[in-house]
Amino acid sequence: PRRPRDDLTTLSSRIGETVLLRVRVQTSRAQAKMVFLNLRQKTDTVQAVLIASAGKVSKQMIKWTAGLADESIVLVEGTAEKTSEPIKSASISDVEVHISKIHLISGLDTRLPFSVEDANRPDTEVDTSEVQYNRVLLETRLNNRVVDLRTQTNQAVFKLQGAIGDLFREYLSSHGFLEIHSPKLQGAATESGASVFKVSYFKGAAFLAQSPQLAKQMAIAADFERVYEIGPVFRAEDSNTHRHLTEFIGLDLEMAIEEHYHEVMETLDGMLKAIFAGLRDKYKKEIQVVQKQFPAEDFKWREGPEGTLRLTFKEAVEILVEDGVPREDLDDFSTENEKRLGRLIKAKYDTDYYIIDKFPMALRPFYTMPDPEDPTLSNSYDFFMRGEEILSGAQRIHDPQLLCEKMKSKGVDPESMKPYVDAFRMACPPHGGGGIGLERVLMLFLKLNNIRRASLFPRDPKRLEP
Ligand code: ATP
Ligand code: AMO
Numbered sequence: 462p463r464r465p466r467d468d469l470t471t472l473s474s475r476i477g478e479t480v481l482l483r484v485r486v487q488t489s490r491a492q493a494k495m496v497f498l499n500l501r502q503k504t505d506t507v508q509a510v511l512i513a514s515a516g517k518v519s520k521q522m523i524k525w526t527a528g529l530a531d532e533s534i535v536l537v538e539g540t541a542e543k544t545s546e547p548i549k550s551a552s553i554s555d556v557e558v559h560i561s562k563i564h565l566i567s568g569l570d571t572r573l574p575f576s577v578e579d580a581n582r583p584d585t586e587v588d589t590s591e592v593q594y595n596r597v598l599l600e601t602r603l604n605n606r607v608v609d610l611r612t613q614t615n616q617a618v619f620k621l622q623g624a625i626g627d628l629f630r631e632y633l634s635s636h637g638f639l640e641i642h643s644p645k646l647q648g649a650a651t652e653s654g655a656s657v658f659k660v661s662y663f664k665g666a667a668f669l670a671q672s673p674q675l676a677k678q679m680a681i682a683a684d685f686e687r688v689y690e691i692g693p694v695f696r697a698e699d700s701n702t703h704r705h706l707t708e709f710i711g712l713d714l715e716m717a718i719e720e721h722y723h724e725v726m727e728t729l730d731g732m733l734k735a736i737f738a739g740l741r742d743k744y745k746k747e748i749q750v751v752q753k754q755f756p757a758e759d760f761k762w763r764e765g766p767e768g769t770l771r772l773t774f775k776e777a778v779e780i781l782v783e784d785g786v787p788r789e790d791l792d793d794f795s796t797e798n799e800k801r802l803g804r805l806i807k808a809k810y811d812t813d814y815y816i817i818d819k820f821p822m823a824l825r826p827f828y829t830m831p832d833p834e835d836p837t838l839s840n841s842y843d844f845f846m847r848g849e850e851i852l853s854g855a856q857r858i859h860d861p862q863l864l865c866e867k868m869k870s871k872g873v874d875p876e877s878m879k880p881y882v883d884a885f886r887m888a889c890p891p892h893g894g895g896g897i898g899l900e901r902v903l904m905l906f907l908k909l910n911n912i913r914r915a916s917l918f919p920r921d922p923k924r925l926e927p
Contacts, residue, residue, distance in 0.1 A: 803848015854895025
């Protein structure tokens, strides 16, 4: 019968017992008649030792074990023992495994590009004299992503990425939303012609969707009332920044409105706060693992009756003007001013999360509903984390005449998007929604400083592999 394998996380409760582990050899070090091994499983490591002893562990076995390449996968049998002295580098520091048997499950037939232990070191621990030796550059990591993803940090990062998706789904399905799957191949450019990828499609061409925008609105016209989608979004923008990808995961939602577009804004806000709280409450360990490599203050948001900080675009402009930014630079926020605003808000309101409402109509896409009281403004909002945009959304125009007028004023021919416009000609309830970049939320929650770290296999203007 197959014996169940043990998990490193349960070792502390197994002192004195025989355990069976499938692990990676992170490092090994031979010393006289013994070998010390650092064994790893996802976000945990444990020290193990193999000691030569007559009749049990031969010298040959010591030699063979000492020769195991780092990152080999082994099956180990041994006893869990309390450690005499705590071991600094191990994450389970109160247990060590005394090995009696060791089998190789899978070895290496190439050299490692870097050691996983080095790749897991905090950047702050890097001594400049040792830069060559210690630091693994992001570029090198991404070129060898499979090895890089094995670090304890990355195991935690992607567990948290999965958690954000789970929490998004959980919140929305318990609030009456239906998950939809919209096509990514489109016959026409979607939001704005400038930034779509064109792909060949039999004898013609197709475009990769730059958002599920049109489909999710059409789902509302089709009476689904509340819909959401988690799916890839493609942007053909040559943006070589810390926060732009050419393919990212969009967390999108769209809902019918009863009376006011703030119903949508509040739903988005409730959902995001549920994600933040879910991460903080259920994934403490993973957050701490990441913070060892990327030191950051815990992400802060306002909870309770006070509610999320909301500013209008105009109020946000005033904050920046008061801080000395020339008013004429504030028709739109540059990344610099966005971040500056984030710092000012943090200092004044002690929050890393806030909403800016009522953007000027001129800054928003054609489908955005103008503010009925001041048509130079719009019923639209952006949400920010640590001074960077993570969500964009709005009430949409559901009147076909007004929609066509706005399309034309933004240089979009309504004929080119006929099925979309027709959806509103056959009556559609007032509605609104928003789109979130999953990798941005993850990057900013954890302060990873580069969106590529929040994407499993990132795609940017210069990277299509691995
Ligand atoms: P976000 O607004 O969050 O960047 P977006 O897709 O709406 O998402 P834009 O509004 O086009 O992007 O650009 C926002 C900011 O990103 C710009 O103010 C600019 O600072 C920065 N940015 C965009 N493209 C580039 C680029 N190619 N190089 C440097 N910065 C860029
Ligand atoms: P927008 O274009 O602002 O809005 O995108 C929504 C959110 O997606 C993320 N994002 C990106 N993430 C990584 N790389 C990129 N190049 C990138 N571009 C955008 C950001 C942004 O806030 N249809 C509207 C949404 C709506 O109104 O429902 C839209 O796509 O987090």
